[in-house]
Amino acid sequence: MTSAADTQAPHHPGPLGETVVYAYLGPEGTFTEAALLSIPGAQDAVRLPAPSVNSALEMVRSGRATAAVVPIENSVEGGVSATLDALSAGPPLRILREVLVPITFVLAVRPGLALADIRTVSTHTHAWAQCREWAAANIPEAEYLPAASTAAAAVELSEAEPSFDAAICAPLVARRLGLDVLAEDIGDVRDAVTRFVMISLPGLLPEPTGSDKTTLVIPLPEDHPGALMEILEQFSSRGVNLSRIESRPTGMFLGDYFFSIDADGHVADARMADTLKGLHRISPDLRFLGSYPRADHRETEISRHTSDEAFRAADIWLESLLNGY
Amino acid sequence: MTSAADTQAPHHPGPLGETVVYAYLGPEGTFTEAALLSIPGAQDAVRLPAPSVNSALEMVRSGRATAAVVPIENSVEGGVSATLDALSAGPPLRILREVLVPITFVLAVRPGLALADIRTVSTHTHAWAQCREWAAANIPEAEYLPAASTAAAAVELSEAEPSFDAAICAPLVARRLGLDVLAEDIGDVRDAVTRFVMISLPGLLPEPTGSDKTTLVIPLPEDHPGALMEILEQFSSRGVNLSRIESRPTGMFLGDYFFSIDADGHVADARMADTLKGLHRISPDLRFLGSYPRADHRETEISRHTSDEAFRAADIWLESLLNGY
Amino acid sequence: MTSAADTQAPHHPGPLGETVVYAYLGPEGTFTEAALLSIPGAQDAVRLPAPSVNSALEMVRSGRATAAVVPIENSVEGGVSATLDALSAGPPLRILREVLVPITFVLAVRPGLALADIRTVSTHTHAWAQCREWAAANIPEAEYLPAASTAAAAVELSEAEPSFDAAICAPLVARRLGLDVLAEDIGDVRDAVTRFVMISLPGLLPEPTGSDKTTLVIPLPEDHPGALMEILEQFSSRGVNLSRIESRPTGMFLGDYFFSIDADGHVADARMADTLKGLHRISPDLRFLGSYPRADHRETEISRHTSDEAFRAADIWLESLLNGY
């Protein structure tokens, strides 16, 4: 494997002065932008909000953006299914990095307004669903008005003559727009976290770190009681753990599925490479969406029997057999 | 098993004149209401739109509603994660029925307006994402305004002084509100279908039909490479096919999962009953969310080795051994 | 299960004065007789040597013997294949007990003869093969004459005008016949042990002791790469360990197999009963050859998920589901 460090890679933006352009699921001020801003160098890059996951990915495929940041799990503002489906079809793309963003909502108002004055509140419908308990207890009389995103609500609030009194949004956008925060961390679920990924065209792979994740899209080769087992056996028989699995309809016809899977480890690890080869044999249309560092830095546990050394020793042994020893 | 036909069951609404009350993820006129209306008897029942999946389910738990209809897969207007998570915690609930609704969007306007006149269009953000190709081709200049739901956009359009010119919504609500439909089936994905479920308190189970589905929530007992295999082996070793699997974080801490699973067959089938007992042994906190008829009426395939007869024969054989024959 | 202690059982020979008759693979004085004599009560029973395993078992089937003792593993004097095959066909029989006998050979001569005087030595061909190293070192010039069994050699030696000078046999028979033992423990393998079983007609099962073994004959239902796995999965998915497995041709045609298997545990254990039922479904012609105490008293290890309590809890849970809770 050629190392990403050997040359100028999209995930090492701009060392030679080129302009790095990031697309992301917009608008500005959402949790997705927060995810993007946590990536080193993103502060100095061009950042283009896209109206949908598909359009963000399209900007990457067409070369207008170096990479895109989109949600892939648990998103407040949707897009997860779109991301899973978009990565499973069309020209291949690669995940270079994952980013975890804590989801904390604030209640923001124009400077000077008090809690008791709030008669209307706006935010994305999903954010509203997640703050309903707090709202019922604290602003029970407030009417809800939908917004296209949490950020859109905040932006409208900061403009002349907003049509509502308060916005539920991310701390980032409230601060940036100079809004007053009347209450923090008002989501009903504490410690909620959303996972985002940075996506690019295929190219050099991020180097293995010992704490990596590999994302795959695997069409179910046949639909019978053991078919999923055959796929999962490829992982378990090499000691590879899964951290996410979702069946998704292919969209072709009912009963036709693919699996979106995250597995612990890097394709440069012998056991993961062997797993991928096993998967390719039973489902040759699988897609490798990338091997990249885990955001939580949890080290991959490796059993003695599935270490790179065990694979190397087995290769050497077999070679000797074939040579007559 | 006592049959549902023996007595007055919640999924046989109102035979003795009692008032049947259905909650559903509102507002009126969404695809969820369309799902509800397709259920026999729902036309004559009280139908209460709920602002969120959780509140719809809460109405069932508290007895204010006989049953609730909520999305469980592929929803245009969200709610799927909320449904999966709500069913996995709190007092137990049961799925009594599934409903498939084709997702077709129309462009609706107030009577008299032409396509060329549209400068602003409103709908739910997810519906907008699914109609962007059509919009780019046909109303490229139109500005987008978010709505809380597809139906909310249609409703506002039907009221005095709407703040936009057109709504993207379900055919049902456009017809009901007397709006003009300028274009039909404008979604970018043809043949999209969303799955909804009707949920009630535990009680009599729907009778097996030979084309049934069983839905389970199974906490991962331990997190190691073979743990998911151990769970799936319980199904495959009894010839039970899965039609959906999703890992979901428990919300407790990272790396702690449960699986939301749909399996072919009914708990009254011997092989499914045996599978559930096997699952209970390895993950005693699993939840049975119900056995109910498949909406697509596809018959469950049963191998010779996993038929009710094979189970009965094995029981008799073992009994004879224990009695010394 | 009715307990064996409730009534007069064949493996509790003779409490009411009836005559207990044991058949065994003869002749007298072999390791098989040693195995039989180690069984409580056998000293006082009628003991009939049989010329072959089949004839010993036939004596049980016809009622002429209460039980038979035959080798089932590692036998010096053969019979193991015959035992495995005989148990797999014909009217059903049951193993009630296993016996481990240490295999130690002695060199026996008529009183007065010295090592240097030995010119010819006789024993069973298998015993000769196991003592060849000792013979090469200690009686290198001695010529070998075959005998039908180790005991037969000893018996001939004790009679008038034997045709050889020394016999290699079990300590038991040398002592009984009053022969001189010139060398003890002359086998090339130290600590060799042979396993014998006591076989009876089907009847009351020995009671579970917590250290039991279950023996099965399982025809391979179909011959494909996963067929054996499907069988073994029935054990492993219930946490049942195997202590012996042998494939044996059925004798019908090439490529047609049955498996002779010993598994840890008793059919009265829930996990073993469930395993047997699973096996019956995939291979309905399997034979249960008995559950009986292990000769080595090693306790069966039981995981939390496969305890009788876990099975009972799963049964109760399922029952409650079917009753609508």
Place this chain on the structure above:
Amino acid sequence: MTSAADTQAPHHPGPLGETVVYAYLGPEGTFTEAALLSIPGAQDAVRLPAPSVNSALEMVRSGRATAAVVPIENSVEGGVSATLDALSAGPPLRILREVLVPITFVLAVRPGLALADIRTVSTHTHAWAQCREWAAANIPEAEYLPAASTAAAAVELSEAEPSFDAAICAPLVARRLGLDVLAEDIGDVRDAVTRFVMISLPGLLPEPTGSDKTTLVIPLPEDHPGALMEILEQFSSRGVNLSRIESRPTGMFLGDYFFSIDADGHVADARMADTLKGLHRISPDLRFLGSYPRADHRETEISRHTSDEAFRAADIWLESLLNGY
């Protein structure tokens, strides 16, 4: 893999005039010699009967014999356990060929004797066990005298003053010694076949033929309910079928096993090579005993997913991923 055809191999005996020496489990005239004689070229080679399997193999290990022929399954005259155990320990050996020999017994007498004259009959105890039904029906009065082998009985009969009247032996030896055959095919089991193997020092492998067998000795890495499954999964997950499996105690201590396994296919097949590497990782002390043509010429069935092409395609795909495509 270097082809056996490239050079002078032990299993292509003697092309350059060297003397080929075969050891075999003797004595002369047994079924083992019949197996040896069926090997091309063996008629012209030196053939040395060995008194035991161990000594035959020792002749190969020490270089005194080019190869040895010994029974490995279902032998009339024993040796099978000795062969399995001898191959599992000591300096490595290789199976180059298997031979199937039909087991048919004849009743041989000195010329002129009639059936009614037979008062004593001799043969190996196992052969006697296999002909007892015929003997009971046809020579019920005849007394049995054991012999070291079927051939030894025939040889003694052909010599001056034999101590018995008839021998039960192989047709080969009766014919060779000029004995009269009074009855043919007198074994109780029709169509019995014994399998023998030709064993040599490690060296060039027999070339794959499309109908091959691979023999392995695999120590059980750990003793728990799933350990054997982990081993067998290596075969089944690559579509490799087993045709024989036997657990054998290692001789070290009770509960410590190895498995003797025959699998369909050749180590030069990608799926078998991959299986062996997988086995090496979980049980690094396994022994490869050879890949060699099946005696029954039954072609190995290969699924699409486990063909050499599928393996090659997977290798190429993985290589492209690692190179950034």
